[in-house]
Every structure is written in C-alpha cells, then in structure tokens.
Amino acid sequence: MKQLIWWEWKLLWQQKLIYIMLVAILSLLWISKTYFNMSIEELNAFEEIQNPITEKDIQEAREILATKEFEIGPEVNVFYRIDEAQTLMDKQSTIINQLKARPQTSALEKEITMREQVNTMYIEKTEYPIFLSEFLGGEGLIAIGILLIVGLYNLFARDQQTGMIQYTLTSKFGRCKLVQAKLVVTLLYTMVIYIGTVIFSVIFNIYRTGSHVNYWMYIAEGFNSPIQFHSSLSMSPYTLTLFEFLLIQLLFLLLGSICFSIICLSISSVVKASFISFLFSMAIFFLPFLIVNLLNLLAERGWIAKLFIYTIPYIMQTKRLFEAFYYLQISNKVILAPFIALGLLLVIIISSIVFLKIYNKKWRYI
Amino acid sequence: MNELCLKSIYKNYKTKQVLDNISMIFKPGVYSFLGANGSGKTTLMRIILNLIKPTKGAVYWNGQPIELLGESYRDAIGYVPQHVPFYPNMKVYDFLMYIGTLKGIANHALKEKVEYWLKQVNLYDDRYQKIKNLSGGMKQRVGIAQAMLNDPQLLILDEPTAGLDPKERIRFRSLIANLSVNRIILYTTHIASDLEGLTDYVCILNNGCLEQLDEPENVLKKLAKQVWEVDILPEELIYIEEQYKVGAIEKHGGRIRVRLYHHKKPLPQAVMKEPTLEDLYLYYFSEGQST
Incomplete structure (x- = not known):
C-alpha cells in the first residue's frame, strides 16, 4: 500500500499545471504587493500608550483631535486609534441598547451577554496580525483553492481518460485500494499546500510590513488586540484577541481545505471527463464568491447572505462567521455560526469519505 | 488445474443484445475468439475480467463466482487491452513498476520481475524511453510485459495485434506461443492468420452468439471441399x-x-x-x- 501511495504521490506532482499555476500566483502576488508604511515617530508614539486605555487617555485624545490648532504630527494615528477604541465600545453599547429594547429571546440574551464582554480599550500596533489574517482569508485562500483544484481535479479522471483504469480494475489491489491510496495522497497534498501557504503568508507579510525597517521590532505585537480592530470585524460580538482569531482562522482554513480537496476527489471519481471535473470543482469554490459579489449580498446581510457564509470558501475565509451574531436556534439551544460551520465541515468530510468508499466499491468500467 | 466457466451469459445495452446465452468452459490452452467488429468479443472479455456485469449469467473461476473472489481472482489475471493505455509521460520501466505495484507485488521482487520481463519482450534497452515515443509493436510488448508481471493463470489478450506490421505480428505470435504453457489464454482477434499454429481452440462469435467452439482442425473440417x-x-x-x-x-x-x-x-x-x-x-x- 505504501508503494502505491508513493506512486500516486509521484504521479500527482507530475502534473505541469500545478507548477504553471504556482508561478502565476507568485508572479501576481509579487506584482500586486503593497507595503505598510509608518514613520518611526508614529511607531514610537504607540510605545507611550499604557494598556488598557483609560478614560483620561480618551479625553486627551479627543481634545487633541478636536483642537483646530492641532498640528498634524506623527502621533496622530495613536490618537485616532484611541478614539476608534472608544467608538467601537460605543457601537457595542448602542447595539446592546437596541437589543434590549426588543422582545427578549434566548438568542438575544446570548448576544447581549457576549457583547457586554467585548472590551476594545486595548491598542497595539495591529498591522502585522491584521495583514496576515486578511492575506490568509484573501490571496492565501484563493491560492489554496486554485492549487487544490489543479492538483486534484484529474486524479481519477485521468485514469478514465487514458484508459489506465482498465489495469486498476483488473489488478490485485483493484479500485478500492486505489481509492484509499488516492485519498491519502489527497490529504498529504492538501497538507503540503496548506502548510506551504501558511508559511509563505507569514514570511510574505513580514516582508510587506517589515519593509519599513523600523517595523521589524514590532512584528510580534498586536496579537493581543481585540478582533474588533480588524476592519471586517468591528461589529463582532465575539471576545477574541487577534491571536485567538488567527488560530481559529487557521483551523477553519485547514478543515475547509481538507473538505474541499475530498470533494474535488469525489467529483473526479464520479465525472469521467477531466474538464467537467475541473469545472465542477471551480464552481464549488468560486461560485459563492461570484454570486455574493454580483448580488452584493453581504452588504444586505439578508437570509441568502447568511446561507452563503456556510459555503466552503466562506467558511475557509472565517471572518464572515465572526462579523455578526449569526446563529441557528434549535428549540432553546442557540448554536453560533462558527460551531455550525465546524459541524458542517466535519459532516461533509465524513460523508464524502463514506461516499467515496461506497461508490467506488460498486464501480464498474461501464 | 485451473478452470474458467461461463454460464449462460447475456449482455444487453438498452435494447441491443450484445451477447446471447454464451456458455463455455476453458482449461489451460490458447482459445482464440474470432469475430467481426461488434460481434461481442470485447464485451465478453470485459465480463470475464469483471470490468462489466453481465445482464444475466455468471462467470466462475475454479468453481467460485468471480464476483465473490475479488482480489484473489484479480491476482490470477493478466490483461492486455486492445490499445495499451499508459500515462503519456511515463517511461517503460516506471510504467511496469507502477502496474506491478497495482498488482500488489513487493518492491524488491518487483524490480527483478520487471527486469526479467523487459528482457523477455526485448525492451530492456528501451526501458528509459517514454512509452508515447515507442512504436505500436513495442507498446504491445509493454502490454504483454505488464500482464505477465504477476505470472497470471488467465491471460486475456484483446486484439493485441491490431495495428501491428507483419513482422511485429510474427514476433508477437512467438511470444504468446512461449507463454501458453499451463495457462488459459483468451485471445480475441479478427486477423485469422495470426492464429495459425498458435491456437488450441477456435471460438467463433457472430452477433453475440457462439457459433462454434472446437479445435482448429475440426472447425476447418466444416469448410472441407468448399x-x-x-x-x-x-x-x-x-x-x-x-x-x-x-x-x-x-x-x-x-x-x-x-x-x-x-x-x-x-x-x-x-x-x-x-x-x-x-x-x-x-x-x-x-x-x-x-x-
């Protein structure tokens, strides 16, 4: 079996399309890269802030920002950030008051409790963790999707197209063992793509944010800041630090990648033509993004938008699950979106594996 | 002694009947299936290989239905398809190693077997050539080598000489003659001259029906004085x-x-x-x- 896995592994990496896409992705990233810029004075101004922020800091910042004679200096970002921290707290309070005004349900009570625990009065230089998180949920996610598709869409379909399937079905190991080997290879390939992307993201974003030579020393900072400083999560009801959020994002990205790769493999085993397999895999990954962006669904946050956050690419992106209080209520039990997404991924992974086993056990040439 | 038995095999594709009540018993020897294109030869071979299911009837290997035997039956088979399939960029040696792996042969034994069969089919010097660059005859010899890796008791050759030039056909026939000892060899073809002096039994398939199954001399007696x-x-x-x-x-x-x-x-x-x-x-x- 090990021998067969090794062969399947070797055959997978013989696909030239993987390397072509890899070069294309890296080239695009290199061409479109942006840098983080901040002067040393601005960076030093952050050092003078003591966390957590006090009422006095806020008052002082607001007074300075309101002064007409205020001379725009390097420390202005710090004052804006302090002001933002208070604004975020105010927004949470406003939402809590609005929620309290409605007829109370167990879901509302849960949301109020969660929002009451949010504390945004803590600031650091959050650029690196936010850059990293945005990259993982953006370019990194797209890169993983594309590389998984080009690596896996053809895994079974090529056997069918070349006729090699005739050997598989008439040799001792047969289709079932081959399915097992291809499944192992799929998981290994997914891990390689996932780990490669994460390592690349960490290094590439250090490069981007560290391009300002003085930022290097602050790279490790910002991880303890509340996720509300993440622009997409400013209204989030979750009490998480950026570090905790990054860990959750990495978990969803990993599980989502595994889930998507097994789906690609299942499609490849069902569809006989490589091109059709490629189209189906592309549709599963990119169609949710396309529909949501074309119809501008996320801005509306209606029920259709809520459905889309549970599609595989949006689960992998993670931030949509945390941006608002999305939940499912079963009798009195309130299940939060991240738990629904986690359950969904596990169900899809398990059912895809079961499908692969059952479908291929009864598989015939014609 | 191994025995392959077909019992009342029928195969329909929608309304078209491809095989009609085929019953046969095979013991070691070379069985040649003669039939025009569309006579049902390939379908019958695929049923014997358990690649497709018959509409009715069953195939038995040493008294056991092949459906139930699974791995042990597949381990006894060697199959040379009509057009030897391969991954375009694979080299001859890698291809045989891969097929040997699918056949469950351990790595150390496989290397020896691959080298042995490369020499037997006279492809040892071409072992690092990509299969796509080989001639039709060489590809068929690769097909034979892969089929023989597991020393099969049942060797099925589906029109192996189609597209070969006369010289390659003669060479191929000699190779099959050497392999025919103590094996059941099923050989489908529509090039009857390939079978002269090679086959032990001739099976004539016509429109999905078995017209004749007999030794060549007996089959030919029907044409005597005609x-x-x-x-x-x-x-x-x-x-x-x-x-x-x-x-x-x-x-x-x-x-x-x-x-x-x-x-x-x-x-x-x-x-x-x-x-x-x-x-x-x-x-x-x-x-x-x-x-």
Missing part, C-alpha cells in the same frame, strides 16, 4: 463476386487469382484447396454477412 482457387480475367471479377462468396484476391500475372467458397466446383478451372483459419473467418464474416 474452398476453391481460380484464375480469372480482371473483367470477370464482378460476375464472380456476385455469384460466389469470395475470399482473398491477388494479382497473378495478367490474371487475378481468387479464393472462393462454394459447396461444389464453381468453375471448370477451379482447384480445390485446404481451408485455413483465414478462410474460416472470411467464410463467416465476409462483408459483415453471416452464413
């Missing part, structure tokens, strides 16, 4: 073709030598000939007509 050769003028050919079932035609000086099949002497100058397997094929399948 094969004639006659030299005619070129302008007489149309008349001859209209009147008689015509086989091989060849130029002979300014005249044409025609082989034809008839139960009595067709023309005064006709000479009776010994029937060959090619005559048998042409007798049954000329212009797609059955007799």
Whole structure:
C-alpha cells in the first residue's frame, strides 16, 4: 500500500499545471504587493500608550483631535486609534441598547451577554496580525483553492481518460485500494499546500510590513488586540484577541481545505471527463464568491447572505462567521455560526469519505 | 488445474443484445475468439475480467463466482487491452513498476520481475524511453510485459495485434506461443492468420452468439471441399463476386487469382484447396454477412 501511495504521490506532482499555476500566483502576488508604511515617530508614539486605555487617555485624545490648532504630527494615528477604541465600545453599547429594547429571546440574551464582554480599550500596533489574517482569508485562500483544484481535479479522471483504469480494475489491489491510496495522497497534498501557504503568508507579510525597517521590532505585537480592530470585524460580538482569531482562522482554513480537496476527489471519481471535473470543482469554490459579489449580498446581510457564509470558501475565509451574531436556534439551544460551520465541515468530510468508499466499491468500467 | 466457466451469459445495452446465452468452459490452452467488429468479443472479455456485469449469467473461476473472489481472482489475471493505455509521460520501466505495484507485488521482487520481463519482450534497452515515443509493436510488448508481471493463470489478450506490421505480428505470435504453457489464454482477434499454429481452440462469435467452439482442425473440417482457387480475367471479377462468396484476391500475372467458397466446383478451372483459419473467418464474416 505504501508503494502505491508513493506512486500516486509521484504521479500527482507530475502534473505541469500545478507548477504553471504556482508561478502565476507568485508572479501576481509579487506584482500586486503593497507595503505598510509608518514613520518611526508614529511607531514610537504607540510605545507611550499604557494598556488598557483609560478614560483620561480618551479625553486627551479627543481634545487633541478636536483642537483646530492641532498640528498634524506623527502621533496622530495613536490618537485616532484611541478614539476608534472608544467608538467601537460605543457601537457595542448602542447595539446592546437596541437589543434590549426588543422582545427578549434566548438568542438575544446570548448576544447581549457576549457583547457586554467585548472590551476594545486595548491598542497595539495591529498591522502585522491584521495583514496576515486578511492575506490568509484573501490571496492565501484563493491560492489554496486554485492549487487544490489543479492538483486534484484529474486524479481519477485521468485514469478514465487514458484508459489506465482498465489495469486498476483488473489488478490485485483493484479500485478500492486505489481509492484509499488516492485519498491519502489527497490529504498529504492538501497538507503540503496548506502548510506551504501558511508559511509563505507569514514570511510574505513580514516582508510587506517589515519593509519599513523600523517595523521589524514590532512584528510580534498586536496579537493581543481585540478582533474588533480588524476592519471586517468591528461589529463582532465575539471576545477574541487577534491571536485567538488567527488560530481559529487557521483551523477553519485547514478543515475547509481538507473538505474541499475530498470533494474535488469525489467529483473526479464520479465525472469521467477531466474538464467537467475541473469545472465542477471551480464552481464549488468560486461560485459563492461570484454570486455574493454580483448580488452584493453581504452588504444586505439578508437570509441568502447568511446561507452563503456556510459555503466552503466562506467558511475557509472565517471572518464572515465572526462579523455578526449569526446563529441557528434549535428549540432553546442557540448554536453560533462558527460551531455550525465546524459541524458542517466535519459532516461533509465524513460523508464524502463514506461516499467515496461506497461508490467506488460498486464501480464498474461501464 | 485451473478452470474458467461461463454460464449462460447475456449482455444487453438498452435494447441491443450484445451477447446471447454464451456458455463455455476453458482449461489451460490458447482459445482464440474470432469475430467481426461488434460481434461481442470485447464485451465478453470485459465480463470475464469483471470490468462489466453481465445482464444475466455468471462467470466462475475454479468453481467460485468471480464476483465473490475479488482480489484473489484479480491476482490470477493478466490483461492486455486492445490499445495499451499508459500515462503519456511515463517511461517503460516506471510504467511496469507502477502496474506491478497495482498488482500488489513487493518492491524488491518487483524490480527483478520487471527486469526479467523487459528482457523477455526485448525492451530492456528501451526501458528509459517514454512509452508515447515507442512504436505500436513495442507498446504491445509493454502490454504483454505488464500482464505477465504477476505470472497470471488467465491471460486475456484483446486484439493485441491490431495495428501491428507483419513482422511485429510474427514476433508477437512467438511470444504468446512461449507463454501458453499451463495457462488459459483468451485471445480475441479478427486477423485469422495470426492464429495459425498458435491456437488450441477456435471460438467463433457472430452477433453475440457462439457459433462454434472446437479445435482448429475440426472447425476447418466444416469448410472441407468448399474452398476453391481460380484464375480469372480482371473483367470477370464482378460476375464472380456476385455469384460466389469470395475470399482473398491477388494479382497473378495478367490474371487475378481468387479464393472462393462454394459447396461444389464453381468453375471448370477451379482447384480445390485446404481451408485455413483465414478462410474460416472470411467464410463467416465476409462483408459483415453471416452464413
């Protein structure tokens, strides 16, 4: 079996399309890269802030920002950030008051409790963790999707197209063992793509944010800041630090990648033509993004938008699950979106594996 | 001694009946399936290989239904498909190693087997060539080598000589003759001359029905005193073709030598000939007509 896995592994990496896409992705990233810029004075101004922020800091910042004679200096970002921290707290309070005004349900009570625990009065230089998180949920996610598709869409379909399937079905190991080997290879390939992307993201974003030579020393900072400083999560009801959020994002990205790769493999085993397999895999990954962006669904946050956050690419992106209080209520039990997404991924992974086993056990040439 | 048994095999594709009540027993020896294109040869081979299910009936290997045997049956099979499939960029050696792996042969033993069969099929010097760059005959030899890696008790060759030049066909026939000891070899073809001196039994399939299964001499007896050769003028050919079932035609000086099949002497100058397997094929399948 090990021998067969090794062969399947070797055959997978013989696909030239993987390397072509890899070069294309890296080239695009290199061409479109942006840098983080901040002067040393601005960076030093952050050092003078003591966390957590006090009422006095806020008052002082607001007074300075309101002064007409205020001379725009390097420390202005710090004052804006302090002001933002208070604004975020105010927004949470406003939402809590609005929620309290409605007829109370167990879901509302849960949301109020969660929002009451949010504390945004803590600031650091959050650029690196936010850059990293945005990259993982953006370019990194797209890169993983594309590389998984080009690596896996053809895994079974090529056997069918070349006729090699005739050997598989008439040799001792047969289709079932081959399915097992291809499944192992799929998981290994997914891990390689996932780990490669994460390592690349960490290094590439250090490069981007560290391009300002003085930022290097602050790279490790910002991880303890509340996720509300993440622009997409400013209204989030979750009490998480950026570090905790990054860990959750990495978990969803990993599980989502595994889930998507097994789906690609299942499609490849069902569809006989490589091109059709490629189209189906592309549709599963990119169609949710396309529909949501074309119809501008996320801005509306209606029920259709809520459905889309549970599609595989949006689960992998993670931030949509945390941006608002999305939940499912079963009798009195309130299940939060991240738990629904986690359950969904596990169900899809398990059912895809079961499908692969059952479908291929009864598989015939014609 | 191994035994392969087909019991009342039927196969339908929608409304089309491809195989009609085929029952046969095979013991070690070379069995040649003769039939025109679409006669059901490949379908029958695929049913024996358990690649497709018969609509009705079953295949038994040593008394056990092959459906139930699974791995142990597949371990006894060697299969050479009509057009040897391969991954385009694979080299001969890698291809054989891969197929050997699919056959569950351990790595250390596999290397020896691959080298042995590369030498047997005379491809050792070409082992690092990409298969796509090989000639048709060389590809067929790769096909034979892969089928023999697991020392199969049942070797199935589906039109292995299609597309080969005469020299390669002769070479291929010698190779099969060497492999035929203590094995059941099922060989489908529509090139009857390939079977001369090679086959132990001839099976004639016509429109999905088994017309004959017998030793070549017995099969040919049916054609005894029915094969004639006659030299005619070129302008007489149309008349001859209209009147008689015509086989091989060849130029002979300014005249044409025609082989034809008839139960009595067709023309005064006709000479009776010994029937060959090619005559048998042409007798049954000329212009797609059955007799």
